[in-house]
Amino acid sequence: MSEVDLDAPIPYMQRTREYYLALGYDNPYRWAHHEDVPFTKLGKPLAEARLALITTAAPYQPDAGDQGPGAPYNGKAKFFEVYSGSTADDPDLRISHLGYDRDHTSAEDPNTWFPLARLREAVAAGRIGALTPRFHGAPTNRSQRTTREIDAPELLKRCLEDEADAVLLVPT
């Protein structure tokens, strides 16, 4: 990457492919790709809408080793089923199970991956009508088929149960 290119976003797909090839794995990951993209218009003013929050962060598990801040990659901290928590609480969520940029991110401030505090402020200011009573956790590093057939329908079901008018998804 030349200095000129540094103004462009990191080409993660290319970078990852080359990285795993260099490590000796020659069966490159195939990123999901679609031609058609669905679209639904927001049906009411945001100030009257209920917003749901979906995260890839994991609840802290005391028995699952170092989960940060600043922990090395920790596969033991992963979760494998959709979970939900109350948006009225302040959950202890970590990202040690995810491939975030460990050179330039210390993972000390959860607000960089889980914007619940900022969302509450937006509700208090009248910008958003309300948050749904629950936020939801989406498992990662699953096969695309598992995500499509099990996790995505389960997350949709929970958003419908909570009568969400819109959903904010925050991957890490």
Added chain:
Amino acid sequence: MSLVARHIEAHGIPTVIMGCAKDVVEHAGVPRFLFSDFPLGNSAGKPFDVESQRQTLELALRLLESATEPRTTVQSPQRWSDDPSWKLDYSNAARLSPEEIAARRRAFDAAKAEARAKTGRS
């Protein structure tokens, strides 16, 4: 997450994704995407910078309100740093010594084995 957003949107609930991996999310194809050109792990704004986080959320909310068609990406005007050299480090094989590459391979294999042991999958 892109697959989840697509599924929810297809069933009638509008979605917006906040993220830092532009090529991955756009390759999948999603309805609305707020892109922050930050290191992975900072999708919702800069650490200990409430104003950055507030602005990032506000941009996502505006996108939810204003997009008129799918694949609408908005890029946050925020910069991580005046020095963009952080972009050279992430998973960059060209910057690793043979010893580092071997160590990372061992760590990757160990992490995979742990995950397998936990799920009982092979």
